Amino acid sequence: MRDFFSGSVARCPGLLLAASLGTVADAKAWLDDDANKVDVLLTDLGLPDGSGLDVIRHAIRLHPRCEPLVISMFGDEDNVLASIEAGALGYIHKDSTPDDIAQTILAMRAGESPISPMIARRVLSKYRSDQFNKQNMAVAPVKKAEQAIKKIALDGAGDGAQHGLLSPRELDVLGLIARGFSYGEIARLQEISVHTVQTHIKNLYGKLSVHSKSEAVFEATRMGLLSRHD
Known part of the structure; x- marks a missing residue:
């Protein structure tokens, strides 16, 4: 090997x-x-x-x-x-x-x-399981307040598409990534160059604070960007 x-x-x-x-x-x-x-x-x-x-x-x-x-x-x-x-x-x-x-x-x-x-699926499954367990644990009042604030923040994040977190073209590219299209296929479908596709991906990585396609899809789904766009 x-x-x-x-x-x-x-x-x-x-x-x-x-x-x-x-x-x-x-x-x-x-x-x-x-x-x-x-x-x-x-x-x-x-x-x-x-x-x-x-x-x-x-x-x-x-x-x-x-x-x-x-x-x-x-x-x-x-x-x-x-x-x-x-x-x-x-x-x-x-x-x-x-x-x-x-x-x-x-x-x-x-x-x-x-x-x-x-591996990404296993890690994400563990993350979801940990989050579920945390939400069902008895917590102190301060911790409950922190969770409430976090929930409000996450609920509000679903409006990210309307607030321009990602541009319409970045959302199009991300949606195609989520469906498994390659850079070349995305370029043909969007009638742009592969370099432009890579630029859009780099920009949306920065906006979502992620470093891979799987992380980008997961984070955008969590924030409600992909569901709204679809």
């Missing part, structure tokens, strides 16, 4: 393979060398001598701008959330590994946070 990823990166004109290592110890030793610089760290979690989380933390400590991407067989919520807390910007399950990981890395460098649909 490591050779497969290394080959994909090495063949990509836009990327330079800095190193290919098999253990936590080797990775830390390589990172400790001041002559070695890294922009992207691609790591598994289950390594022979420890966890890839340790490599992520070590890399970020030495290279704060490093962008870690996890590819692992572990798809449970705990490992995903632990990876995000450690600093990972993307999480791909090995069962849904892309044919060309180099393109995923380039997309991440362009601002996306790649995550396998299966």
Whole structure:
């Protein structure tokens, strides 16, 4: 698997393979060398001598701008959330590994946070479950007031489309993303260039404070933007 990823990166004109290592110890030793610089760290979690989380933390400590991407067989919520807390910007399950990981890395460098649909669904399900449990717990009066304020804020967020949070074209693009269309297909349907589609997506990411298509769809749905638009 490591050779497969290394080959994909090495063949990509836009990327330079800095190193290919098999253990936590080797990775830390390589990172400790001041002559070695890294922009992207691609790591598994289950390594022979420890966890890839340790490599992520070590890399970020030495290279704060490093962008870690996890590819692992572990798809449970705990490992995903632990990876995000450690600093990972993307999480791909090995069962849904892309044919060309180099393109995923380039997309991440362009601002996306790649995550396998299966994992995104699990994390969102856990989030919804946690929210449901919180709403049904007995809370102190102050906590109840905080929840009431939050509910008012969320109810009001449904009017975001009317208040111009997203432009009509951004809503069109987001609606097509939610339906599974690719950038190229959206460009043809909207009669605009792929570059313009990417610009709209970048702008709506910023407005929604998200970093991936799945996050954008989830957040827009939560705010009532997609339902109103549809």
